[in-house]
Amino acid sequence: MKKMELTCVVCPNGCLLTVWQEDGETKVEGxxxxxxxxYGETELTDPRRVLTTSVAVKGGTLPLVSVRSTxxxxxxxxxxxxxxxxxxxxxxxxxxxxxxxEDPTIGLVLKASRNVDKA
Amino acid sequence: MEKADLVIIGGGPAGLAAAVRAREAGVGRVLLLERxxxxxxxxxxxxxxxxxxxRFGSAMSGPEYAARFVDMAxxxxxxxxxxxxxxxxxxxxxxxYITPQGLFEVQAKAVILSTGCRERTRGALGVPGxxxxxxxxxxxxxYLMNMRNLSFGRNVVIMGSGDIGLIMARRMxxxxxxxxxxxxxxxxxxxLPRNVRQCLEDFDIPLCLAETVxxxxxxxxxxHVVTAKVDEKGRFIPGSERTIPCDVxxxxxxxxPENELAKACGIEMDPVTGGxxxxxxxxxxxxxxxxxxxxxHVHDLVDLVSEEGERAAEQAAAYLRGAIExxxxxxxxxxxxxxxxxxRLAVGEEGYLSLRVTLPGRDQKLTVTAGGSxxxxxxxxxxxxxxxxxxxxxxVPDCQKVEVSLS
Numbered sequence: 085m086k087k088m089e090l091t092c093v094v095c096p097n098g099c100l101l102t103v104w105q106e107d108g109e110t111k112v113e114g115x116x117x118x119x120x121x122x123y124g125e126t127e128l129t130d131p132r133r134v135l136t137t138s139v140a141v142k143g144g145t146l147p148l149v150s151v152r153s154t155x156x157x158x159x160x161x162x163x164x165x166x167x168x169x170x171x172x173x174x175x176x177x178x179x180x181x182x183x184x185x186e187d188p189t190i191g192l193v194l195k196a197s198r199n200v201d202k203a
Numbered sequence: 204m205e206k207a208d209l210v211i212i213g214g215g216p217a218g219l220a221a222a223v224r225a226r227e228a229g230v231g232r233v234l235l236l237e238r239x240x241x242x243x244x245x246x247x248x249x250x251x252x253x254x255x256x257x258r259f260g261s262a263m264s265g266p267e268y269a270a271r272f273v274d275m276a277x278x279x280x281x282x283x284x285x286x287x288x289x290x291x292x293x294x295x296x297x298x299x300y301i302t303p304q305g306l307f308e309v310q311a312k313a314v315i316l317s318t319g320c321r322e323r324t325r326g327a328l329g330v331p332g333x334x335x336x337x338x339x340x341x342x343x344x345x346y347l348m349n350m351r352n353l354s355f356g357r358n359v360v361i362m363g364s365g366d367i368g369l370i371m372a373r374r375m376x377x378x379x380x381x382x383x384x385x386x387x388x389x390x391x392x393x394x395l396p397r398n399v400r401q402c403l404e405d406f407d408i409p410l411c412l413a414e415t416v417x418x419x420x421x422x423x424x425x426x427h428v429v430t431a432k433v434d435e436k437g438r439f440i441p442g443s444e445r446t447i448p449c450d451v452x453x454x455x456x457x458x459x460p461e462n463e464l465a466k467a468c469g470i471e472m473d474p475v476t477g478g479x480x481x482x483x484x485x486x487x488x489x490x491x492x493x494x495x496x497x498x499x500h501v502h503d504l505v506d507l508v509s510e511e512g513e514r515a516a517e518q519a520a521a522y523l524r525g526a527i528e529x530x531x532x533x534x535x536x537x538x539x540x541x542x543x544x545x546x547r548l549a550v551g552e553e554g555y556l557s558l559r560v561t562l563p564g565r566d567q568k569l570t571v572t573a574g575g576s577x578x579x580x581x582x583x584x585x586x587x588x589x590x591x592x593x594x595x596x597x598x599v600p601d602c603q604k605v606e607v608s609l610s
Binding site for chain 1: 400
């Protein structure tokens with residue numbers, strides 16, 4: 085199989101990966117860490133991304149709390165997942181690490197990535 | 204007058220890291236001045252992830268990364284004043300600042316400038332057309348969306364391929380807007396390759412290279428832009444015009460280190476980076492005043508901003524102990540390298556070089572030599588102007604000059 089070049093998105097290093105199939109296995113070269121190898125292995129068959137967005141907060145010092153998925157979710161599920169969050173509001177205070185939203189059907193767990201105090 | 208051993212101007216990632224390390228290095232009173240109501244700087248509005256991979260081994264959002272350093276600074280015993288706008292810095296290190304409580308002066312034994320950068324605006328580009336509403340810089344869009352919960356419009360054109368523009372292309376798409384394209388005047392992208400992948404390609408947003416905005420139209424609010432391709436000299440190619448209807452134009456056309464204080468203090472600047480000229484100790488031409496972070500030169504990674512802040516703090520601590528005087532050797536660069544920082548390294552110490560190439564390239568080699576002997580050699584699979592390269596010289600020899608070359 086042809087060798088493919090991919091830019092790893094796991095971290096800002098953005099390693100230039102070379103990915104190819106050999107003896108039924110996916111080989112990844114050029115990754116500086118094991119997360120990059122995992123990214124290279126899944127990117128061609130089951131591309132996933134960490135979702136970061138924000139959710140409305142009521143009674144807080146800020147109108148929004150930023151959230152981050154605890155693990156990457158299938159790329160095709162990103163837009164529907166964000167759409168599902170539009171009508172969600174949580175109450176202040178919110179602490180980093182609080183679970184804000186879950187969708188087990190796509191393995192999505194969103195945790196707060198910012199502290200929002202009570203106004 | 205109020206006194207401090209070290210005053211740090213700017214409470215973003217560079218200033219916070221400097222405050223922590225200065226306290227760890229035994230500096231007495233460390234005073235951190237921040238003009239915003241909260242510490243953390245631009246990290247507070249960067250809700251995307253990827254921060255802290257080098258530093259903490261996990262990818263965090265900007266606010267999470269900032270929160271860690273705010274806690275560390277508090278634990279280390281650094282004093283922070285928020286809502287404090289520094290309006291003056293003298294070569295004798297008197298710092299003047301304003302808070303809602305009034306005007307204050309503090310006499311510092313050493314000062315670290317960690318003032319960050321700001322965005323280039325439409326005025327700097329000279330795009331002809333009306334002055335309608337709906338034209339924003341990418342960082343302003345990011346602030347208003349992520350901190351203020353404001354929405355902008357449905358049809359977006361992004362001018363310039365800087366990282367914040369790419370990040371906002373994804374953010375606005377997720378929030379339901381249609382991002383028609385990212386226009387880049389240069390024949391290559393200014394943002395990181397990973398952001399092209401995850402912010403544009405993931406959402407089928409075209410990156411149009413060698414094309415830029417020629418005219419902005421609209422009376423009260425922007426209605427459309429006219430774009431055109433440019434030739435290798437940046438001149439519009441007649442007949443290549445396109446009309447793109449839009450209600451938002453986002454500019455992501457570069458960041459400029461913010462150095463009004465440094466300039467007013469008489470600190471000599473580097474015209475290429477827009478930051479201060481510093482030596483191997485990150486000290487400016489004015490003794491006891493140091494510079495780091497995006498105010499010194501624009502970085503790609505916050506992890507490296509923090510690291511530079513820490514090095515500035517270590518050097519400031521050494522300066523306060525009277526242990527910083529060292530002979531320095533100049534650093535020179537060959538063609539193909541846009542800048543190297545610092546321009547002088549201290550003999551007998553570790554030397555940290557940051558540099559950027561002028562043009563994209565493949566399979567190149569970076570070499571650091573002194574008097575004919577090779578100090579560092581690094582093979583580069585891919586060189587991009589958007590990616591800062593760092594080299595470490597283990598022991599800077601006593602020589603005429605250190606040369607960095609790309610071949």
